[in-house]
Amino acid sequence: MDINDLSKDLAPIISNTMADVVEVKLREYLKKKSFKPGDALPKELELAEALGVSRNVLREALSRLRMLGMIESKKKRGMVLARPDILGAFERVLDPLIIDKNTLQDIFELRLVLEMGLAELLYINKTNKDIAELESIAKKEVNNDNSFRIKNEIAFHGKLYEMSGNDTLKRFQIMLLPIFDYVVTLEKKPTRGLVDHLGLVEILKNGTVEDFKKGMQAHLQPHFDRLK
Amino acid sequence: MDINDLSKDLAPIISNTMADVVEVKLREYLKKKSFKPGDALPKELELAEALGVSRNVLREALSRLRMLGMIESKKKRGMVLARPDILGAFERVLDPLIIDKNTLQDIFELRLVLEMGLAELLYINKTNKDIAELESIAKKEVNNDNSFRIKNEIAFHGKLYEMSGNDTLKRFQIMLLPIFDYVVTLEKKPTRGLVDHLGLVEILKNGTVEDFKKGMQAHLQPHFDRLK
DNA sequence: TTTAGTCTTTATGTAGTACATATCAAATGT
DNA sequence: ACATTTGATATGTACTACATAAAGACTAAA
CATH class of the missing domain: 1.10.10.10 (Winged helix-like DNA-binding domain superfamily/Winged helix DNA-binding domain)
Known part of the structure; x- marks a missing residue:
């Protein structure tokens, strides 16, 4: 020992x-x-x-x-x-630089779990106006430089949380952003899933909850692959 | 004004x-x-x-x-x-009695989202030993008094989080328990989904990730119904 | 009577001093 | 070379004093 x-x-x-x-x-x-x-x-x-x-x-x-x-x-x-403010305390200690690697990984996974589980709330609360906004965000991101792409990425997923109609969840996601960002940048290669943002919007418009879950799964697949 | x-x-x-x-x-x-x-x-x-x-x-x-x-x-x-300890701060303010109603509802939803999104991690990390333990928990809960049933309910879902292999997530779930409990007891009628715990275990044994997601959705359906 | 202004009281906010306690490090003794 | 003692030092606790803001009472003017 x-x-x-x-x-x-x-x-x-x-x-x-x-x-x-x-x-x-x-x-x-x-x-x-x-x-x-x-x-x-x-x-x-x-x-x-x-x-x-x-x-x-x-x-x-x-x-x-x-x-x-x-x-x-x-x-x-x-x-x-x-x-x-239940998240206020949390926010204070959420610095990627002082959190140990294991916990960082855990939080990264936590966010993946959230994204995957978001579908139900999304389909309960989504409005046409929301979807239109989401689409305009998704359309902006083609053919742009990298830093802009990341901003747009954040905007898109942030909008998804916002559409859940759950303020706490939305704030939580914003707080988790630096962590997510940090872990993603650690692993160089830009991950691209089989379904892109426009694809997800399309599903939200015409597809079922089940379709959306599958779409999101495909979208995040590269991240999950890394976990195995 | x-x-x-x-x-x-x-x-x-x-x-x-x-x-x-x-x-x-x-x-x-x-x-x-x-x-x-x-x-x-x-x-x-x-x-x-x-x-x-x-x-x-x-x-x-x-x-x-x-x-x-x-x-x-x-x-x-x-x-x-x-x-x-990133969750330590959080824990200190998590008292159902002093959190306002909207936030309570938000957190309740947050936990539903987590449960729904757990499937991927679960299928990545599950072992036969885990499933056996889960099954034994599920089997204990038939024909028992109510307080025991609740304890078992907690044990079952807790075990699911544990099987995710994510310690932070597991701790997070434990912290959220009082909230979840509080909200559930607020709404008297004991909710029962179409798929029970034994059903979920069965899917974990022989079903696919997709099957499990559908199963969990059916299991939690009563809660989602209330949100609409 | 109502309104405006002043004064008193009081609980929190800040500063400063003093000492207790634990612990490191050096000095001392064997 | 090792054990013991001693001193230095940074945090922990206590106490005092005063600043500051705000409630409440009191007074004076309209």
């Missing part, structure tokens, strides 16, 4: 700081008291005293919750519980 | 605190200097002085990055850049 196996079994002891503990306690507190957005929280000094920590430590924990959008605070009004 | 229109046009002024600014600046700094995991950061006092803020403010910002796992710090060694 080499050192690597060992370090997997024996996770390093992470000395929890007070701020870590307080953060958890606060979250538990909010949950237990079933606070709703808009509800006022006790004052900093009260919380600090109740928890038996300095206002300093408490504020470090509060700062974390504030970053996540869980609480908002104004000068005299005090603090109130807010609706966190 | 009533008050509501007004509040849409005029977003409330959010007074950025120093900690907010410093957080951004630190993130930019790490990016610009292209720090890699393991690299040491300057001392707190140096950073505070360079940024022109008190150590207090700086530590609030650092506390945020520490929460996200971007940095780690030990007593005398100083701080080092670390690999953030």
